[in-house]
Amino acid sequence: MTRVLVTGAGGAAGVAVIRSLLARDDVTVFAADMDGWAAGLYLVPAAQRRLVEPGRSDAFVPGLAALVADDALDVVISTVDVELEALATRRTELTPAVLAAPSADTLAVALDKLALAERCTPTVNVPRTVLAGPDALAVDWEFPVFAKPRRGAGSRGVRVVPDRAALERLPVDEDLLVQDLLPGEEYSVDVLADADGRVVAAVPRIRARVDSGVAIAGRTVHDPELEETAAAVARAIGLVGVANVQLRRDREGRAALLEVNPRFPGALPLTIAAGVDIPSLVVDLFTGARLPEHVGFRELASVRFLEDVVLDPREVLESAHAAHQDED
Template sequence: MSAVSGAAGAGVSDVPVPDLSVPLGRPPRVLVTGAGGPSGVCFLRALAGSCELWAGDIDPNAAGLYLVEHARRWLLPRGDDAAYAGRLQELCARLRIDVLVPTVDTELLPLARASHEFTAAGTRVLVPRAAALARCLDKWTLIEACRGTVRVPCTVLLEPGVAESFEAGFPAVAKPRRGSGSRGVVLADTPADLAALPLDGSYLLQELLPGAEYSLDVLVALDGTVRAAVPRVRDKTDSGIIVAGRVLHRPALSDDAAKVAAVTGLHGICNVQVREDREGRPALLEVNPRPPGGMSLTVAAGVHMPAWAVASLLGMDVPGHIPHRELSVVRHWQDVVMDLGELGDVAGRA
């Protein structure tokens, strides 16, 4: 099934944005979780006008809840709640949701394991397979999976006696095997700086990569083929979120990102982060197996990943390659003004 429209973004690349009303004969009903985070807000804003949108979050003050009308704002349990997938499946059935877009790391594995049940009930879930998620959410497993496919930094499990013989030397970086953002990351000038960290293999000791950092948004079709890999550089960040950056043409980086997506078995939208070493060679940092918070830059550059990801789940053909153009972007806060009693007022709780 193939259909495109001249929506926003057409003309930036040679590939128009898909008309999402074609597969079902109406705009699809899409629920985006994590509406308080940058990933959820990006997705909601990108799909505005092309879908019927619902927003969910654990926080009644989450900004993205107020990008949709009152009846479509829902409070959700935490992603690590044992009943999370079941309660979300009940909510999707009640709201007749066609596509569920999770944007929070803790939700991904429970939803991946339950994806067949969601599909059987009529809801497609934008989530990779559980095995692919397991490779990416554990940074040690990711490094081991990608070793020999792309350049990876010298990395070892932090265990007794390891720091003193670390091949890459110091300064070095210690980081938890699991977790997102910069939480728990330690820059160690000497082995003594690691004294407070556990030596049980729950941390990694990794070569310091002091060069430029690139973030690549990758769109992978359901058959595993990469249809776009868009490099961007984060010129300025605030609390880990890009606030100024550039979208670039870097074919070698795009090729490496495609290799990482292939070896990990991801599909949908993911984000591959790399950083240059002291010789300027890019090395893999991590993979976020969900839509990234800076995806609005990629949409502005002509690759409407949110629309194409939803289109793919609905059975539409995704172009073999979606080109992008280079640009610069600065980002800013946007106010949502509402009546006094509206803040915290939602339709219900899952």
């Protein structure tokens, strides 16, 4: 049996990963979250539920390392951005378990939208991207343009900049980026790359409805341009494992790069149902199994509803912390 711990059990991605792995009879799933009310904890048997420190806490990585030892874990999967940042340069502390996450370099580039644009520009259609301030004022833009935080998430702080006067008024002390506006349709592409960085699957999705930044309805679409663009992004950042590449069509209708979320997306159930069981393939990848050359998918649509799980109140784990606020 492969013993896998999945963190972020309160989030949509965490729940989807746990559900996917529970379907395997060669995997024992441990579920973890910082919050005892995280729903995904209660998908696994009581003996396999764990509380962890918040990803921002200094105690997070040592606490996880202690779980690796106590539970004899083989694989750790984190579905939470702040945890991945904390773990990126410290993955050896989880030895002998492997952290099923992209390399520190891949994470660093993906989480910095300026570094990402610079890394991908040679091989991918990327909107011109510069820091607000003198760099942005030096460019002869076609207005409107778009501004967003260099290290943003969940669409916080994004805005359309209608003209040059508004560009001059942008704050210069907030690490804002200015970008060509991409006025077209937006896509999320779930990408899986093998140990050699070869892209095994790229599944474009339209996000038909988004609630608090999480796609709650959508459909998968076959589109070679989207699939190839997302794969080129994955290659440019040296992806091994899973990432969610967000694209949007530019003024000419071509697919262009918005950003990369280097983790499992909340809309994973659709991608899994469409034929690419990313969590299961990620466990195979990080336990040294060879992945298929290519995993295809079908066009499917999905909607989502809430479901209440009823528990004995004595079963609810008591934690000092509330749920993570960050979601994509």
